[in-house]
Amino acid sequence: MRRTISAALACLIVALHSAGAASRYVIYNDIFSHWHVFAGVVATVREHIDPRPDLLWMSERDPASISTSRHKEPPFGLQEWLGDTPGAPALQDWTHVEFPRSPEQAEEEADITGAMRAALTWGPVDVLICVSPELDPYKSCAYAAKYLKAKRVIALIHRGTFVTTHSWFLQMEGAGGGQVPVHLLALVPHVVTSANHTLKGSRPIHWATMVAPYRSPQPCEAKACMEGFVVQGSMRYRSGNPRDGFIRDYDSLFKQMQADRGSGAVTVKILGRGNAHDLNLPPALEPRVAYYGGIPFPEYWELIDKSYALVPFHGTPQYYTVRCSSTVLASLTTCVPLIANDELLAAYHMFRKEHVYYQAPGESEMDVMKRVMALPERELLAKRAAVCRLRDEQLRRGAGVIKELARGAVDAGAAAAERAARTSDTKA
Structure with a gap:
């Protein structure tokens, strides 16, 4: 009996490890801007959902004039703000994708397919969170969803009037050709109201106000x-x-x-x-x-x-x-x-x-x-x-909204692990 239980536990551990081998969360900053919004999602997910999400950010360059990337790391001390200082294990979670484009080339003509396919070599992922896709001229969140084999996408919207019933990010194709579920999330309530108007109430929209807390090395306490x-x-x-x-x-x-x-x-x-x-x-x-x-x-x-x-x-x-x-x-x-x-x-x-x-x-x-x-x-x-208490309340609330939107994908992975464990237990 003891050997049967041990075998079942071993199979459960293997199944859970296999289910967790792929990334649960990937956070992608669609545009070379809005770093504070991106940081807010990163901090919220790390603190309350997944301590090690994969972090993806983009930039573009002119291949005719720049032989190597100017962007070795995200700009404006973003990683330092998030605590990802030299030697931190979380630095391994960052991936940079660069779109080569000449000044004469239209944004939509850049080689997005080649850049994304080369950079996004892992997957499948449970949840892909795209930051400000409505401002992304490359429509690169769709490529990320495809090559990461995302089970679902959360589109974090910054401007409500930029979302319409024809917005490209409302329909995304998965790796197998099927549609990937897309959930809309706004930063603040009135953006929900605005987007609801342009969408004519055709899709549900949620909101979550998220920031990355700044903790001063010399806090102002007087x-x-x-x-x-x-x-x-x-x-x-x-x-x-x-x-x-x-x-x-x-x-x-x-x-x-x-x-x-x-x-x-x-x-x-x-x-x-x-x-x-x-x-x-x-x-x-x-x-x-x-x-x-x-x-x-x-x-x-x-x-x-x-x-x-x-x-x-x-x-x-x-x-x-x-x-x-x-x-x-x-x-x-x-x-x-x-x-x-x-x-x-x-x-x-x-x-x-x-x-x-x-x-x-x-x-x-x-x-x-x-x-x-x-x-x-x-x-x-x-x-x-x-204000600090309000911030903490909002981050917990935002994490709850994200978990609720992601629950289908996360629960599916857990259920698969449990089914595998039960099957192994029966065979043992």
Whole structure:
């Protein structure tokens, strides 16, 4: 009897090992951007679902002018932020796929098939999570699903209006020619509402707000380490036309700062890729405004960590209707509170007044900034602690949503292992 049980256990172990030999989760950043979103998915899956998912990222190069890849590792200190420092075992989980394309070649003409087939040599995988596929001109998530033999795909959507009933990523072909189930996931609730409108309610969409927590080597645990406020976000124009203004309202910021004078004048850090010259910063404000562009993530988050609060200064209503604000994600990443009005709280309804510095109707951002600077230390630290708790709640919730979407694939693998074990037990 003992030998029979031992044989059954051995077969179960072998079956489970075989079922787990293929990757359970692969996270793919479809575009050479949105690294903070990619990092959020990585951190959520690692912490709550699978400690060692495979991580896939893309870049492109001109084969005529570049003989070797410029991208030996992901940009902006991404791996350092995620804790994948030299010598870390998790560095083995990263795979880079590069699409060779000449400047004269259209994006859709690049050799995606050859690049993906050469890079994606493992599989099958249970779950492939593609980040921002609606912004991917190469449609490369479909190639990843095919060559990784993905059992199902989760498409993490950034912009709701870019998803329609004809979106290419809603139908993906598997390795055997059949259709791969695709689940839609948005970062925030109002993107779900937007996508539901363009999809005409034809497909279910879920949401999960995910960030990769930043933990400072020197945490800010006193009011003395807080200096100034942060306005962050890439310096992009609303419509590509400079006359239409930036997606952050720097003009309003500068006007409020010019009206704020005296010994307790507010200082501001502006973070984001762009050109400082384009800010048109009034000379009188130069001593009070510092600009940081294109810096690594650890330095970026450290500057926020050592600030009183993040101030959105959104220059477009799209952040409340069709897309997610990186400023909101930055607050959760660092636990530094937002200054938030009713419009922001309505759109990002997971935030409540306990998590933000509330901007009441009739108040300006400057009014709130001055009020925050006067708060006692215990209130400032309590607010940060509340944001940290909210972040942890959202990561657990997001992991639960992903596990629910992936349950069919994961359960199928476990069931196969159990069936194999039962068969071996019967034979023994």
